[in-house]
Amino acid sequence: MLYRWLVTGAWLLLMLMALPAQASSQASPEQGDVRLAIDVSGSMKDNDPDNLRASGIRLLVDLLPDSSRAGLWTFGQHVANPLGMGTVNDQWRQRALDVLPRMTRYEQFTDLESALDMATQGVAGDRKTHLIVLTDGMVDVPAINDKPARDRASRERIIRTLAPDLAERNVVIHTIALSRNADTDLMRTISQETGGLASVAEDSRALLRSFLDVLNQVAPRQQLPLENGRFQVDDQVREFTALIFHEQNDGPVTLISPDGERLSIDAPGVAGRWRHDDRYELITVPEPAVGEWRIEGPVGAGSRILIDSSLQLRSATIPATLYAHIDQPLDVWLEGRNEQGSASSAPTVDATLRDADGDITSTRLQPESDGHYRGRLEQIDRVGNAELALRARGDGFSRLLTHSVNVVPVIDAVLAGDQSHIAMTAAWPRLTRDNTRIEATLLGETLDVAPAGEGRWQVTLPDTLPEESVSVALTATVALDNRILEIPLPPVALNSDAATSLSGARLDRDAISGERMIDQQSDDQDQPWSLQRLWGLAQDNWPAARAQAIQWLKDPRAWWVAAALLLLYVLLAFRRRRLRHRRPPQRRDPSV
Missing domain, CATH: 2.60.120 (Jelly Rolls)
Structure with missing residues (x-):
């Protein structure tokens, strides 16, 4: 009986010691995780020769709020996790800086599908997870046979299956596309699907700003x-x-x-x-x-x-994606103004949307009886990355709150490879086949446009097209909220070497069939589980595992857990010895 009580007590001690340790390692449900997936394919060496992505990661590490949880993955031909998920503090920041030199260990290929899958392992959806993806290329999976088809299949799985699944699991994907060779349409699609920001850095100099734009979505300040x-x-x-x-x-x-x-x-x-x-x-x-x-x-x-x-400028949720020619309502207020004591004059609040070329539109928000300032952003007529700046001015104070956004057309269009038709899909959810009519003209001639489903249309092109490069002009007429909207859409260019999107970006996805690096041996790369590969994985993950073990051993509860385990082991050994002595001696027959 005494033995049973001792064993039960040891197990209870072990469970009580383990539960607080587990709870303390997790962030609160309100605090979202931040995960970085960084492309280390060979082309990054050319598109980011100064390794500015290391400066961008360092900036994120410096500005991430304490007590949040973050981790880092790299992907090329393989996916590695050199910095496991951990609570952001001074020790975690130092470990993050220690892995930055590994950003220059370049690999072949760009297996984005595996990166998205492995970087989100263990995400349950009970709290928001921000996944920041930096890449300079297109989906480029390791394959020997039928590689273009495998690349297209992987890209399709990302759009049709993986991105919707991650959205349901409360994962927000923010993408940074570096260089014009990146598949910006894919980056924008998965960001819009999950409610994230799609940022484009055409060169490495713009990379730091893109990191900051994404961070502004993850942890606004x-x-x-x-x-x-x-x-x-x-x-x-x-x-x-x-x-x-x-x-x-x-x-x-x-x-x-x-x-x-x-x-x-x-x-x-x-x-x-x-x-x-x-x-x-x-x-x-x-x-x-x-x-x-x-x-x-x-x-x-x-x-x-x-x-x-203590005096802060707040706003209602502003989506990461805005739509060209669609008004954006704004609701802004000040918190802590009573403490500031500037009731003698009402503050003014202005909203300005600007991109790299300057202001797109601006408006002054009107004060209302509930203390909020409301208005609408109108005349949003340019697409691309932009910043929405909300500014409050009062007696002796000024506050600024910025939101990084991506302005996109209300309708996406893709030219068929044989140039027989243009497939059009509503990007703005409020557009349907019932309230939207599409007009298309080519050299002054009206083209046939037919609905192809809910929120989809198809423009039929003539059998004979001009030999020179020409464009199809597109316009959407929308009946919505007792108004008639005439929305001009970006034209679609014909007679290009590759299919052209509505935004004018060329989608020559088969141009890069695979990144080949002359400084790596193909024999090793063709064997993903070779001894060299296993050793590389061990080197990549050893620092994070060692740091986590050291941090765990510093916790006094770890020693209580070890003591409970030792007590349990001694009791089990004592019981085995008693049972051995209680057994009657077995009779042995004489052997010849």
């Missing part, structure tokens, strides 16, 4: 307006972090406080942290002095002042 290297700090700002972009060889950056103190990386003064990178400075100042601060030195596009403040 309050800001102070930065104009001509100056920003105004009010008495409710508890801390600010200045993110200053610059070129690699630009001069030093100096931060000047309202009382004239000059802060630099060599003499940070009141700055609690100063992170220097070849492309940016990240300066954190706790309890900053009230007044005007100045930045002396290079201040590149995208620089911003992030703050921690």
Whole structure:
């Protein structure tokens, strides 16, 4: 009886010690996970020769909020997980920086399907998971026979099966397409399917901005307006972090406080942290002095002042995808304004949508009796990546809240490979065959357009087409909300070497049948489970496993678990010994 009580007590001790340890390693349900999947195929060496993706990852690591959970995967021919999921803190950030040199271990191929699948293993859907995918190519799976068909099949599975499944599991995919060779249509499709942002960086210089755009969706931060290297700090700002972009060889950056103190990386003064990178400075100042601060030195596009403040500008959910020529309603309010005590004059709130070429549209939001400011963004007539800036100005304070968005046409169109027809699909969910009519003309002649399903149409092209490059003009007439909308659509070009999308981007998917690197032995790559491959996997995953084991051993509960296991082992050994002594001796027959 005593033995049974001891065994039961040991098991209870083991369970009680294990449960708190498991609970403490998980973030709260409100805090979403952040997972990065980085392309390490051979073409990345050419499209990102300065390895700016390492600076982008470092920027994400620096700006991810504490207590969130994050991890890193790489993919080419194989998928590796050099940085396992962990709670973001100083130790995790250091481990993340330690794996950055592995971003230059290039591989063949671009197996995006396997990367999406393996990077989301274990996602249950009980809380939101953000998956950030960086790639510079197209789906390019390892295959020997019938490779173009295998590439197309993998791409189709991503669109038809994998992306919808991830959306149901509460996974939001944010994509960064590097270079014009990337399959931007695929990136945009899976981002829209899951509610994420599709960002395009045409060259490596724009890569850092794309990382920041995605981070703005994952973990939006309050800001102070930065104009001509100056920003105004009010008495409710508890801390600010200045993110200053610059070129690699630009001069030093100096931060000047309202009382004239000059802060630099060599003499940070009141700055609690100063992170220097070849492309940016990240300066954190706790309890900053009230007044005007100045930045002396290079201040590149995208620089911003992030703050921690009791006075905050909030907005209703703004989708990552906006639609061209469709008004976007806005609902904005201030939190903590009563504490600020500026009731003498009502603040003003403005909304501005701008892209790399400048402002697209702007409007002033109107105050209402419930303290909210409401309005609509109109005349959104350009497609591509853009930033929606919400700015509040009041007596002695100013706040800025930005949202990175992707503006897309309301209808997608794809030209058939034989140029016999154009297939059109509604991208905006409110368009149907009942409320939308499509008009198509070629050289002034009206083409036949017929519904092909709910939210789908088909434009029939003539049997004989001009030999020169021509475009089909497209217009959608929409009857919605007691209004008639005439929406011009981007034209579709004919007589190109490859099928052309409605946005004008060429989709020559078979042009790159596989990335071949002359500095790797094909024999090793053709054997995915060779000894060399297994050794490489062990090297990739050993640092993360070792760091997690060390962190676990530092927890006092780990020693209680070990003690419980040791006690259980001793009790089981003692019981076996007693049973052995209780057995009657067995009679042995004499053997000849």
